[in-house]
Amino acid sequence: SATLAPLPSAAAGLGEGGLPEGAAQFSRVIKVRAQLKSVAKRVTEQPDDITKEEWDKIDDFLRTVYSAGNDMKVISKGIFDPSKKEKADEDIKLLQKVVQAAQKPVAQKDAKGFSAIATKADGLFEDFLDQLRDVPDEL
Secondary structure: OOOOOOOOOHHHOOOOOOOOOOHHHHHHHHHHHHHHHHHHHHHHHOHHHOOHHHHHHHHHHHHHHHHHHHHHHHHHOOOOOHHHHHHHHHHHHHHHHHHHHHHHHHHOOOHHHHHHHHHHHHHHHHHHHHHOOOOOOOO
16 A cells, blocks of 8 residues: 655755745645645545554644645735735635644544545635636636
Protein backbone atom coordinates (compact mmCIF):
# COMPACT_ATOMS: atom_id res chain seq x y z
CA SER A 1 0.00 0.00 0.00
CA ALA A 2 1.15 3.52 -0.69
CA THR A 3 2.24 5.58 2.27
CA LEU A 4 1.73 9.27 2.60
CA ALA A 5 4.84 11.32 2.30
CA PRO A 6 4.22 14.98 1.63
CA LEU A 7 6.55 16.34 -1.02
CA PRO A 8 9.65 18.14 0.27
CA SER A 9 8.23 20.99 2.26
CA ALA A 10 6.21 23.23 0.00
CA ALA A 11 7.21 26.05 2.33
CA ALA A 12 10.86 25.57 1.39
CA GLY A 13 10.24 26.67 -2.18
CA LEU A 14 12.84 24.36 -3.67
CA GLY A 15 13.83 25.19 -7.21
CA GLU A 16 11.99 28.50 -7.15
CA GLY A 17 15.01 30.76 -6.61
CA GLY A 18 14.53 32.73 -9.83
CA LEU A 19 10.79 33.41 -9.63
CA PRO A 20 9.56 36.94 -8.97
CA GLU A 21 7.54 37.87 -5.87
CA GLY A 22 4.10 36.34 -6.22
CA ALA A 23 5.14 33.68 -8.75
CA ALA A 24 6.97 31.57 -6.15
CA GLN A 25 3.98 31.86 -3.81
CA PHE A 26 1.58 30.95 -6.62
CA SER A 27 3.71 27.90 -7.47
CA ARG A 28 3.65 26.76 -3.82
CA VAL A 29 -0.12 27.25 -3.53
CA ILE A 30 -0.70 25.10 -6.63
CA LYS A 31 1.62 22.38 -5.24
CA VAL A 32 -0.01 22.40 -1.79
CA ARG A 33 -3.47 22.15 -3.34
CA ALA A 34 -2.34 19.15 -5.42
CA GLN A 35 -0.79 17.51 -2.35
CA LEU A 36 -3.98 18.05 -0.35
CA LYS A 37 -6.00 16.36 -3.12
CA SER A 38 -3.70 13.34 -3.12
CA VAL A 39 -3.72 13.10 0.70
CA ALA A 40 -7.54 13.32 0.71
CA LYS A 41 -7.77 10.66 -2.01
CA ARG A 42 -5.61 8.28 0.05
CA VAL A 43 -7.57 8.94 3.25
CA THR A 44 -10.90 8.48 1.44
CA GLU A 45 -9.98 5.36 -0.53
CA GLN A 46 -7.88 3.50 2.06
CA PRO A 47 -8.88 4.78 5.51
CA ASP A 48 -8.15 1.47 7.23
CA ASP A 49 -4.58 1.34 5.90
CA ILE A 50 -3.48 4.64 7.41
CA THR A 51 -1.04 4.17 10.26
CA LYS A 52 -0.59 6.42 13.28
CA GLU A 53 2.64 7.69 11.67
CA GLU A 54 0.72 8.66 8.54
CA TRP A 55 -1.91 10.50 10.57
CA ASP A 56 0.98 12.35 12.27
CA LYS A 57 2.37 13.27 8.84
CA ILE A 58 -1.06 14.51 7.79
CA ASP A 59 -1.16 16.63 10.94
CA ASP A 60 2.25 18.10 10.00
CA PHE A 61 1.05 18.65 6.44
CA LEU A 62 -1.89 20.71 7.74
CA ARG A 63 0.69 23.31 8.86
CA THR A 64 1.94 23.46 5.25
CA VAL A 65 -1.63 23.98 4.00
CA TYR A 66 -2.15 26.70 6.62
CA SER A 67 1.05 28.46 5.55
CA ALA A 68 -0.19 28.36 1.93
CA GLY A 69 -2.72 30.89 3.21
CA ASN A 70 0.18 33.25 3.90
CA ASP A 71 1.40 32.77 0.32
CA MET A 72 -2.14 33.49 -0.85
CA LYS A 73 -2.08 36.79 1.08
CA VAL A 74 1.00 37.85 -0.93
CA ILE A 75 -0.69 36.81 -4.20
CA SER A 76 -3.92 38.64 -3.35
CA LYS A 77 -2.03 41.94 -3.13
CA GLY A 78 -1.98 41.81 -6.94
CA ILE A 79 -5.80 41.73 -7.23
CA PHE A 80 -6.97 45.19 -8.22
CA ASP A 81 -10.74 44.62 -8.44
CA PRO A 82 -11.95 45.49 -4.89
CA SER A 83 -14.76 42.92 -4.83
CA LYS A 84 -12.45 40.13 -6.05
CA LYS A 85 -9.79 41.19 -3.52
CA GLU A 86 -12.36 41.09 -0.71
CA LYS A 87 -13.58 37.63 -1.81
CA ALA A 88 -9.99 36.33 -2.08
CA ASP A 89 -9.18 37.61 1.43
CA GLU A 90 -12.35 35.92 2.73
CA ASP A 91 -11.30 32.63 1.04
CA ILE A 92 -7.88 32.84 2.72
CA LYS A 93 -9.38 33.43 6.19
CA LEU A 94 -11.84 30.58 5.71
CA LEU A 95 -9.15 28.25 4.39
CA GLN A 96 -7.00 28.83 7.46
CA LYS A 97 -10.01 28.25 9.76
CA VAL A 98 -10.92 25.07 7.87
CA VAL A 99 -7.33 23.79 8.18
CA GLN A 100 -7.40 24.44 11.93
CA ALA A 101 -10.70 22.56 12.13
CA ALA A 102 -9.09 19.60 10.30
CA GLN A 103 -6.80 18.97 13.26
CA LYS A 104 -9.68 17.43 15.21
CA PRO A 105 -10.61 14.65 12.74
CA VAL A 106 -6.89 13.99 12.14
CA ALA A 107 -6.28 13.62 15.89
CA GLN A 108 -9.27 11.25 16.04
CA LYS A 109 -8.14 9.38 12.90
CA ASP A 110 -11.55 10.22 11.42
CA ALA A 111 -11.16 9.67 7.67
CA LYS A 112 -14.68 10.85 6.76
CA GLY A 113 -14.33 14.03 8.81
CA PHE A 114 -10.93 14.79 7.30
CA SER A 115 -12.19 14.12 3.76
CA ALA A 116 -15.14 16.50 4.22
CA ILE A 117 -12.80 19.25 5.41
CA ALA A 118 -10.29 18.58 2.63
CA THR A 119 -13.12 18.93 0.07
CA LYS A 120 -14.15 22.26 1.64
CA ALA A 121 -10.51 23.45 1.57
CA ASP A 122 -10.18 22.47 -2.09
CA GLY A 123 -13.28 24.51 -2.91
CA LEU A 124 -11.70 27.51 -1.18
CA PHE A 125 -8.48 27.08 -3.18
CA GLU A 126 -10.63 26.92 -6.34
CA ASP A 127 -12.60 30.02 -5.45
CA PHE A 128 -9.41 31.92 -4.56
CA LEU A 129 -7.84 31.01 -7.91
CA ASP A 130 -11.05 32.16 -9.65
CA GLN A 131 -10.55 35.62 -8.12
CA LEU A 132 -7.18 35.87 -9.90
CA ARG A 133 -8.77 35.59 -13.33
CA ASP A 134 -9.22 38.87 -15.16
CA VAL A 135 -11.41 37.44 -17.92
CA PRO A 136 -15.10 38.27 -17.48
CA ASP A 137 -17.29 35.22 -16.82
CA GLU A 138 -19.44 36.02 -19.88
CA LEU A 139 -16.64 35.21 -22.34
